[in-house]
Structure formats: structure tokens, C-alpha cells
Amino acid sequence: MTKLGNLIVGQQIHNQSNVGAKQCLAFGGEWSEKTVTVVKTPNMFSLSDEEIQRQVKKCVRLCSPGPNVLLLLVKPSEFTESDRETLMFILSLFGQDAFKHSLIILTNEGEISSSVNELLRLVQVRCYNMNDNDRSLLMKEIENIVEEKKGKSLTFTEETVRFQHKPMKPLNLVLFGRRGPVKTSAAKAILGQIDLPSASSSSECVRNQGEVSGRLVSVVELPALCGKAQQEVMEESFRCISLCDPEGVHAFILVLPVGPLTDDDKGELQTIQDTFSSRVNDFTMILFTVDSNPTAGDVNFIENDRNIQELLQSCGGRYVVLNIKDRQQIPELMESVDKYSDKGFSFSLDMFTRVLMEITLILKLENVEQKSGMKIKDDLESRERPRKETEELKKREEKQNKKYGEEFKALQSKFEQEIKEKDKLMKEFEKIKKELDEEERKWKRDEESQRKHWQQKVGDLQKQVSVERQQKEAAEKKLEESKRERVKEREALEKEKDKIWERMHEELKQNLQEMKMNSEDEPIKALMESHTAKALACGQIASLSELQAEGKQLEMKTTDTGN
Incomplete structure (x- = not known):
């Protein structure tokens, strides 16, 4: 248990004390x-029913609102039928969907017993x-269950416990009739499983199992037998009884819709009675x-229809709508089955074997009668047959019984061979499933590597x-x-330029004013004013020395003109 816990959580779980080993x-x-x-959990197989219930309650509280997956540790070499019944009781405390949330953990490579096979079929x-020792493979199995159940969790309720004072014995039901889809619908309703494979198109028996009201129930759908060859009918009937071994069949249920009967419906019941003998009537009921x-x-139709009433009389008037x-x-149907079943007895494989022997013996005797033209049965009863003929008849009977025994062994061997082939196919399926899972893991690793590469x-x-x-x-x-910065520099330069211009302008104006005041020559004065106006209009800056030089040139020109 600790090794499994370490594998799941991905770290070391320290061994607990003796006190902790007895608690969840x-x-x-x-x-x-x-x-x-x-x-x-502690070792539940060593606890009383009351203590098991208490530990299950605590388990649910520790992982509230409840567990998503139940991991069932099974050691094949030591797993007994008693262990299976105890495990069934534990699972029933989690409700009817417990099997759908379960995963079996095999702790060794021991031989798979019938009890373990039964458990594997249930899950x-x-x-x-x-x-x-592959954490990825284990977690993949767990994630598949969680995904299938859409994240739903199991719970523990008092309603579940009321059926669970002691584990109840399994109940085996055989559904027969001409109408395949009706039988399959009834099987789904009884087991509460909507995804059962349809047996309507199958020529062989199909068995499904589930928990009903805290009890393991097996439902075998028997294909239509009326009109088939005697050998085929016997083989399928033997297969049906074998699927219910060792408990036997607790009820043969003829499944019919409410409505008029057909000749095929009547013929199906007659075929069952002929095949299993009149003893089957004690275990037969009709389900409408x-x-x-x-x-x-509906009830009035059943009670007033003459054909249905005749049919009911042949099975003791037992029926349920x-x-x-x-x-x-x-649950009411299960109570009716318990009520109608023959005081807890069942139609077992041994009983069917005796029926087959009786049928075979009667057929052989009738054949001898036809060939000899004598009524052998009457001769035996009256003891008037000569001793020699009686011994000869006994020898024939022994020979026929021996032949039947050989046929029975061959039939049994054939059935066992089919079981082995199915087990072989199951192992091959597991091998293929494992290979596919490995391929899927490899593909996911490659995909994760590519994803990381592209993410990088x-x-x-x-x-x-x-x-x-x-x-x-x-x-x-x-x-x-x-x-x-350039805008700021340009603005600063403009401001500086304006300041310089204003200053020079003022200086110029002042100098011109002084020159005007000092100059008496009108041409020079006019020229200076013209030059000043031109300079102001063109935005040129003239220095005082340039103005003085031009003034002197004008004076010289004026002197030349005067001369």
C-alpha cells in the first residue's frame, strides 16, 4: 500500500506506526x-462490518466530497472467494457506481483465479x-476513469448502509424470449447500466453483472432457441447454465411487452421447458x-387475455409488470424474484446434467421401441420381459450412458476451450492495449518535446x-x-539675435541723431537718412565707422560739385 502511495504522489511516504496502520x-x-x-486505508479484510463502515465514512471525509477512483489491491495468489465477497461489501458502501470508479491493482504475477476473473469482469x-512500476501508465488509467465519470465522486450515505449488515449471496437471472431488444432493455433497467452491449444480434449467451440494492446480480441474456437444431439448443443451454455456475440460475425470466402474444413467444417458453424439463417451471416467471x-x-389486459393466462399457468402464475x-x-422486482424463487434453491449445473441424461435415455428408449416394435417401458414396469432382453437393454443403456458421458465431456471440454480462448484473447487485448498506451505515451512525449521547442x-x-x-x-x-534641444537653441539664438539687433538699432539711431545734429550739409543729411532707411528696410546692421566713411565720401563729392 505504501509503495503504491509513493508511486502516485511522487514522493516517499514514511512508514506509519501501528496506530496509524489501523486508521485511514x-x-x-x-x-x-x-x-x-x-x-x-487499513487492512479492511480483517475488520468487522461496523468497523468497515466507520473507516469508509472516514475515507470519504479525508477526500471530501468523496473519492474519484477506488484502487483495489489484489494479490492473485492469495485472493479467495471470501475476500471477493468482503470487497463487494466494501464497494457497495460507495453506491451502485462503485465498480465504474474502480481500478484493480495486481501486486504480483500469480495465476488469476476465478474470483479475480469475476472481479475483473465487474470493473x-x-x-x-x-x-x-510506471507512474505515467498508472496515472493514465486513473485519469481515464475520472474523465469517463466526468469528475464525479463517490459518497457514503446511510441509505447505502441499510442493505449492508452482511454480504448477500449473488443472484443469477436468465432472460429469455423471442424479442432481443426487449430483453436488452430489461437487462439495462435491472443493472442500471445504459451502455450494455446489445445481445439481440448475438447467437450466444451474453452475461453482464452489476450491483443491485447492495447485491451482486448477474443477468444472462439467452438468445432465441425456438426453431434451432436440437444440438445447438443443448449447447447454448449448457453454456447458459455454466455461466451461472456454481450458484446456479435463481430465476428464468420470460421477457415480454404488454400486448398480444405470438406463436413465437409461446414456442420460446415451450422450448425452455422441453430443454430444462418440467423442473424449470419452479424457477420461471414472466416479466412484462x-x-x-x-x-x-395494462393489468386488466394481462388478467383478461386468455392466451396470457394460459402461459402464466405453466409457470405458476408468477409475473411482474x-x-x-x-x-x-x-428493488421490488428483486423482492419478487426472491419471493418466487424456490425457497432459496437454484437450477444448478448438476441438475441440468441429470436432465440431459434423462432426456437422452428417454430418446434412446423411444428409438429402441420404434425399432423393436415393443413397448419397453411397459415391459420394464410389468417385469414381464425375459431376463435376456432385460440384460440386453441394460447393456444398451450402459452403452448409451457411456456415449452420452463422452458427449457431455466433449461438450464440457469444448466450453472450457472457449473459456481458455477468451482468456487468451483477453491477454492479447491487454498486450495490445499496453502497446497502444506506450505508443500514446511516446507520442505525447514527442509532442511535449516539440511544444517545448517551439515555446523556446x-x-x-x-x-x-x-x-x-x-x-x-x-x-x-x-x-x-x-x-x-534644437528648438530651444534656435529660440535662444533668435532671442539673442533680437536683443543684439535692438541694441545695434538703438546705437545706430543714436549715432544718426548725433550726425544729423552735427551735419549742416543737406545732401549729406539726405544721403544719411536714405542710407539709414535702406539699412532698416533690408535688415542690415551698419557699423558707425562704415557710416562715417560714407559720410566723408559724400562731403568730398559735394566739394567737387561746388568747385
Whole structure:
């Protein structure tokens, strides 16, 4: 148990004290970035029913609202029928869906017993071998169950416990009749399983199992037998009884819809009675199915239809009307089966063997009668037959019994061979399933590797884009700052230029004023004013020395003119 817990949580769980070994303990871990809680239970097989119930309640509390998956540790070499019954009782405390949430953990490579095979069938062959020591494979199986059940969890309620004072013996039901889909619908309603494979198109018996009201129930759908060859009828009947061994068949149920009977319906019941003898009448009942709650009209039809009443008389008047869409009626059906069954007895394989021997003997005797033209039965009863003929008859009977025994052994060997072939196919299926799971794991590893590779590439590209974007933003920011600085410099230069211009302008004006005041020559004065106006209009800046030089030139020109 500790080894399994270590494998699931992915870390070492320390061994607990003796006190802890007798109590449920919870441990935590992670898988695929999800929290995983593992509840380790004590050895439930050594506890009383009351203590088992108490531990199951505690288990549910430790992983509230309840467990998603039940891991059933089974050691094939030591797993007994008593262990299976105890395990069935434990699972029943979690409700009717417990098997659908279960995964068998095989702790060694021992030979698979019939009890373990029975358990594997109940959980739809979901199992994991501890020798694989593969956490991914184990968690894949667990995730599949969680996904199939859409994350639903199991709970423990008092309603579940009321049936569970002691484990009840399994109940075996055989559904027969001409109408295949009706039988399959009845099987689904009884077991509460909507995904059962259809047996309507099958020529062989189909068995399904489930828990009903805290009890293991096996439902065998028998194909239509009326009109088939005698050998085929015998083989299929033997297969049907063998599927219910060792408990035997507790009830043969003829499944019919509420409505007029057909000759095929009557012929099917007659074939069952001829095959299993009149003893089967003590175990036979009729199940009428409807799609809604039974009405007074349905009951009146059954009670007033002459053909149906004749049919009921042949099986002791036992019948039930069932709404196949109402699960609340199933416990009532189980009570009716218990009530109608022959005081807890069943139609066993040994009983069927004796029936086959009787039928074979009668057929052989009738054949001898026809050939000899004598009534051998009457001769035997009256003891008037000569001793020699009596001994000869005994020899013939022994020979026929020996032949029948050989035929029976051959039939039994054939059935056992079919079981072995099915087991072989199951092993091959498990092998293929394991290979497919390995391929899927490999594909997922490759996919994860590719995903990480591309994630790395995308990350690198995102980093490169981010760096280039930052560089671009920095360059734009620097360019913007440079523009602002140039604008500021240009504005400062303009201001400085304006100040210089204003100052020079003032100086010029002042100098001109002085020159005007000092100059008496009108031409020079006019020229200076013209030059000053021109300079102001063109925005030129003239120095005082330039103006003085031009003034002197004008004076010289004036002197020349005067002369």
C-alpha cells in the first residue's frame, strides 16, 4: 500500500506506526499541475462490518466530497472467494457506481483465479500491475476513469448502509424470449447500466453483472432457441447454465411487452421447458415491460387475455409488470424474484446434467421401441420381459450412458476451450492495449518535446522583438529630446539675435541723431537718412565707422560739385 502511495504522489511516504496502520491516512502530491490526494486505508479484510463502515465514512471525509477512483489491491495468489465477497461489501458502501470508479491493482504475477476473473469482469477489465512500476501508465488509467465519470465522486450515505449488515449471496437471472431488444432493455433497467452491449444480434449467451440494492446480480441474456437444431439448443443451454455456475440460475425470466402474444413467444417458453424439463417451471416467471408507470389497463389486459393466462399457468402464475425507465421499481422486482424463487434453491449445473441424461435415455428408449416394435417401458414396469432382453437393454443403456458421458465431456471440454480462448484473447487485448498506451505515451512525449521547442523559439523571438522595440523607443525618445534641444537653441539664438539687433538699432539711431545734429550739409543729411532707411528696410546692421566713411565720401563729392 505504501509503495503504491509513493508511486502516485511522487514522493516517499514514511512508514506509519501501528496506530496509524489501523486508521485511514491521507497524503498529498501533484500530477500534471493538479493536486492529488491519496487515502491509505487499513487492512479492511480483517475488520468487522461496523468497523468497515466507520473507516469508509472516514475515507470519504479525508477526500471530501468523496473519492474519484477506488484502487483495489489484489494479490492473485492469495485472493479467495471470501475476500471477493468482503470487497463487494466494501464497494457497495460507495453506491451502485462503485465498480465504474474502480481500478484493480495486481501486486504480483500469480495465476488469476476465478474470483479475480469475476472481479475483473465487474470493473470492465481495468487493471494495473505493480511490477510495471510506471507512474505515467498508472496515472493514465486513473485519469481515464475520472474523465469517463466526468469528475464525479463517490459518497457514503446511510441509505447505502441499510442493505449492508452482511454480504448477500449473488443472484443469477436468465432472460429469455423471442424479442432481443426487449430483453436488452430489461437487462439495462435491472443493472442500471445504459451502455450494455446489445445481445439481440448475438447467437450466444451474453452475461453482464452489476450491483443491485447492495447485491451482486448477474443477468444472462439467452438468445432465441425456438426453431434451432436440437444440438445447438443443448449447447447454448449448457453454456447458459455454466455461466451461472456454481450458484446456479435463481430465476428464468420470460421477457415480454404488454400486448398480444405470438406463436413465437409461446414456442420460446415451450422450448425452455422441453430443454430444462418440467423442473424449470419452479424457477420461471414472466416479466412484462412498459415504458411508463403500469396502468390499470395494462393489468386488466394481462388478467383478461386468455392466451396470457394460459402461459402464466405453466409457470405458476408468477409475473411482474416493470417500467423499464423507473429505477425505483427494481428493488421490488428483486423482492419478487426472491419471493418466487424456490425457497432459496437454484437450477444448478448438476441438475441440468441429470436432465440431459434423462432426456437422452428417454430418446434412446423411444428409438429402441420404434425399432423393436415393443413397448419397453411397459415391459420394464410389468417385469414381464425375459431376463435376456432385460440384460440386453441394460447393456444398451450402459452403452448409451457411456456415449452420452463422452458427449457431455466433449461438450464440457469444448466450453472450457472457449473459456481458455477468451482468456487468451483477453491477454492479447491487454498486450495490445499496453502497446497502444506506450505508443500514446511516446507520442505525447514527442509532442511535449516539440511544444517545448517551439515555446523556446517563440520565447526567443518575443525577447528579440521586445529588445528591438525598446531600442526603437529609446531612439525615438532621444530624437525627440534632440529636437526639443534644437528648438530651444534656435529660440535662444533668435532671442539673442533680437536683443543684439535692438541694441545695434538703438546705437545706430543714436549715432544718426548725433550726425544729423552735427551735419549742416543737406545732401549729406539726405544721403544719411536714405542710407539709414535702406539699412532698416533690408535688415542690415551698419557699423558707425562704415557710416562715417560714407559720410566723408559724400562731403568730398559735394566739394567737387561746388568747385
